[in-house]
Amino acid sequence: MRSLSELWGSTIARKWIMAVTGIGLVLFLFGHLAGNMLLFMGPEAMNTYAYDLKHLLHGAGIWLARGGLLLFAVLHIWSAFTLTRRIRASRPQGYARTEHRTSSIASRSMALSGLLILSYVLYHLAHFTWGAVHTEWYDGTYTLANGIVVHDVYGMVVASFRQPLIAVLYMLAMVFTGMHLHHAIQSAVQTLGISHPRYAPVIRKGGKALAIALAVGFGSLPLTILLGLVGGTH
Ligand code: HEM
Structure with missing residues (x-):
């Protein structure tokens, strides 16, 4: 019987870790997108949601979610990195059959879009979570209908996406996020192992549809705000 350390080091275990953590991160994206859609409903809805999220389980909820998210992201990047290194090391020198070339193009473009997503996430956290860049719109407050004064997340997002450079950067990020998710x-x-020849085309189309839904959903926010369709005189 294989020892636990042999199993942990096996390619199939690394692939499973990459797949499971990737699916977890996609689920986070759907949740994040659903929350962000509240921007279309105005400052009261968005700011109440952001406030409630931070106070879930007396403030512990968001830290639990952040811990899980960080663990998933680290495992995902680590498994992708070690698998890519392993594939490169095992490829015979000068061996250039078409299927090898195709798969290496796919994995190289996944590595590139993955690195771009990582850079985007760091920029995005510095922007909206840490308030380390574009600080001029970070400190606003908003008074909810119940009188509680909260961080004006709505105002921060709207003011940011009114800047063409920031809005375009976010839209570009959604393009490579969509490309990464597509594959x-x-x-x-x-x-x-969910694939079956009969369902392969359905799975391919479903994956593409989900990737497009996420990219278009997220991209719709900077686009509509930049065009002045959302945000009014805020
Ligand atoms: C137009 C698109 C997006 C908008 C408007 C947006 C907006 C926001 C806002 C406002 C926050 C901070 C919430 C707060 O602190 O109150 C946030 C946090 C975050 N966003 Fe986004 N987001 C977008 C796309 C994305 C994408 C595509 C990803 C991942 C690839 C992402 C990953 C995150 C992460 C990891 C956090 C930190 C969660 C936390 O620890 O609090 N976001 N986002």
């Missing part, structure tokens, strides 16, 4: 969702499903 990733299918490949995760395959790793987990």
